[in-house]
Amino acid sequence: MSRSFEVVLKKVVDHSYAIEIGEKLFPSLIRDLQQGLVPGVSKFAVITDSSVEPLYGRPLVELLRRHNFAAELFAFPAGEKSKTRETKALLEDQLLSHSYGRDCCIIAVGGGAVTDLAGFLAGTFGRGVPSLNYATTLLAAADASVGGKTGVNTPVATNLIGVFHQPRKVYIDLAAWRTLPVRELRSGLAETIKHACLADAGFFCYLEENIGRVVSPDGELILDPEICEEIALRNCRIKYGVVQQDEHESNLRQILNLGHTAGRALEAVSGYELLHGEAIAVGLVIQARLGVKLGYMTCDEADRVTALLQQAGLPTEIPASITNRRLVDKMYTDKKVRSGQIRFVFQEGIGAMKRFADGSYSVPVEEETIVALLEELRG
Structure with missing residues (x-):
């Protein structure tokens, strides 16, 4: 004879937070802390990297x-x-050795x-x-600082180990973009x-018209303040619109993975010699061309995607040093893979x-179809 006991843990959790966009937002952060943004905290751990440490960390x-x-710097x-x-464990050990406990707050x-x-x-x-x-980079403003997905890379694949953890607030410092290579x-x-x-055909047209006011074709940073603010705001709104409906990536949030099936594989196979956005740019071209083959977008629409990436100075071709075999093998480690099948999310036109x-936003694509497309792209 056995007995059972039901553990009822139903609850409503409010993970809402503000995103502030502007220039030189340290005074705003201090004011927020003084007004009790994170109550019950006695110590702050500022975590940064070696590039940002002298500019903003210290x-x-x-x-x-x-x-x-x-406050202390790590x-x-x-x-x-x-x-x-390994880096996460080192940081945790440093926090523990400095007597950080549950009454601390992390500032990334x-x-x-x-x-x-x-x-x-x-x-x-x-x-x-x-x-x-x-957030001190456009990449963080566009992607990593919003949505609560956190994680680390492993030798097998990128971002496969992590948790959903929403921040209490996000600050997007547009002045920091001027310090970027x-x-x-x-x-x-x-x-x-x-x-x-x-998500936004109008925003796509806006970028086609204005991306030259952010960075010139010859690589000069122009960073028109009005354009940069609009880009930061639109990025946040689009990502928020998706995350609000599917915080834990059960279906809809997969669309934020556009270009990432091939892009993340490229990034890893390159040994991270390709920056994340560079790899995603090539991944977007691969998904667009594959989408044309499968009837989800027109050749003209795929051409527009490629042209806009090129206008931004981003790569649109697979590096010659990376073989199709290595690239496809790495795609099998993508987190969308189910039952041993590579899955893609696809644009339906632009926007x-x-x-x-x-009802799913991802679909399995046969390896033979992917390889044929990659061979075609290499021309």
């Missing part, structure tokens, strides 16, 4: 201390290669690798502590173009996504 810690907040080597379980200052790693750390340290994101800025434009492709008969 100055923020000094400012926090000047306003009588207990930095790791810049780059996607450092976004690993930097680009996507920083917000991904620091957010994952915040989601698990002390079984979860509050965090803030201070042009290659990093362009990398962020790839995720921006992706958002336009999947909308294809939804399939079973």
Whole structure:
């Protein structure tokens, strides 16, 4: 004879938070903390990388201390290669050795690798502590700082280990974009173009008309303030519109993976020599051309996607050093793979996504079809 007991844990959780877009937002962050944005916190851990540390990490810690907040700086080597379980464990050990506990708050200052790693750390340290994101790159503004997906890379695949952990607030500092190398800025434009492709035809046209006011064809950073603010705002609105409906990626949120089936594989196979946005740009071209073959968009629409990526100074061809076999093999580690089948999400024209008969936004594509397309692209 056995007996059972029902554990009822139904609850409504409010994960709402604000996103502030502007220039030089440290005073705003300090004001928010003074007004109780994260109550019950006695120590702040500012987590950043080696590139951002002198520009924004150290100055923020000094400012926090000047306003009588207990704060320390923790930095790791810049780059996607450092976004690993090992780096996370090192940071956790450093926090513990400095007597950080459940009454701390993590402030992630930097680009996507920083917000991904620091957010994952915040989601698990002390079984979860509050965090803030201070985004200093266009890539973080477009993608990593919004939506609560955090994680690290492994030798097998990118971002397969992580948690959903929403920040208490996100600050997008447009002034920081002026400190970016042009290659990093362009990398962020790839995720921006992706958002336009999947949700907003009007925004796609806006980018076609104005991307030259962000970066010139010869690589000069122009960064027209009005255009940059509009890009940051549209990115946030598009991603919010998806995340609001599907916070934990059960179906709709897969559309944010546009270009990522091939793009993430390319990024990993290149040994992260390709920046995230550069790999996603090539992934967007692969999905668009595959979409033409499968009847989801026209050749002219795919040409427009390729042309806009090129206008932004992004690569649109698979590097000759990466074989089709290696690329396809790595696609099998994509998190959308089910029952050993590679799955893609596809544009339906420009500004909308294809939804399939079973209600899903992703669909299996035969390996032979993918290989044939890759061979065709190499010409």
